[in-house]
């Protein structure tokens with residue numbers, strides 16, 4: 505993965521996850537747009553046989569029946585007092601990694617009282633939802649690319665529905681953020697990851713990077729916040745978005761499962777390395793750097809403290825609860841000599857390997873719906 509290698513060069517191989525190396529990468533783009541060069545083949549197919557891949561065809565039919573309108577299906581007139589919500593959720597702010605349970609003596613947080621923690625909680629939420637927003641735009645662009653370069657008509661059909669889904673996600677996260685107290689620009693490490701995923705010329709790596717890794721992580725994170733938040737508009741928004749995301753991850757699993765059966769051990773090893781690097785980048789480098797900066801706290805000290813937090817580590821590994829079973833389903837965990845299994849064991853996320861893969865979750869959902877269950881996950 506060429507982008508990853510350049511990122512490695514940038515950070516220096518040995519210190520790739522050192523705090524200093526991580527903080528050295530900053531977003532210097534200031535313009536209203538960001539240009540990502542790439543050379544991608546666009547692929548026409550002349551085989552229009554619909555349903556040649558029944559699982560993909562089922563997902564496509566399901567997607568057509570599960571559309572919702574971001575403008576009219578959510579209660580946008582809900583009043584949000586963000587500080588009040590943050591205060592009510594204080595006990596649930598485990599994503600922050602800093603909390604009063606830690607020994608903060610001698611740290612920049614030693615003098616913080618309720619007011620500062622609430623301000624931090626608001627900024628932390630603004631940052632997190634802003635990164636979701638930028639990630640959703642990444643998904644929108646990646647899926648548009650998949651429509652172009654995936655060879656199968658059933659996959660092109662489904663990917664086209666996902667383009668609309670992602671447009672809706674960008675729309676609703678942006679609109680929700682406008683009701684809060686500020687946006688954040690994209691985190692530099694997230695931008696590098698998205699650039700790598702979208703500029704790789706191998707179509708399956710766009711899938712692997714976006715559908716399996718980024719969306720797998722997002723699905724776990726949305727699920728966590730959906731469970732924790734007491735704010736009804738966000739809860740409903742996430743519930744709708746998650747029902748779409750489960751389909752998207754399942755789309756990635758179904759497509760790649762077939763394709764990866766045809767690859768050589770060397771080609772699979774390439775995919776294993778790609779998946780692992782994406783995992784490490786998402787786990788270790790999204791550290792709310794910009795929040796600390798905005799709050800005037802020493803970023804190095806704050807980030808170092810956050811990394812020591814057991815809660816933070818538990819949250820980070822929970823983010824892999826979808827990624828690991830899906831990699832297993834794709835055969836990536838055990839391909840070759842089980843290289844990826846060993847790496848996932850090293851970073852402590854292997855306990856999720858037997859959790860349900862997303863494709864199975866979507867199938868269960870379909871069954872529940874046939875029995876008269878709810879439309880949304």
Ligand SMILES: [Fe+2]
Nearest residue numbers: 640643670673
């Ligand atoms: Fe999305």
Ligand SMILES: [Fe+2]
Nearest residue numbers: 643719749752
């Ligand atoms: Fe998605």
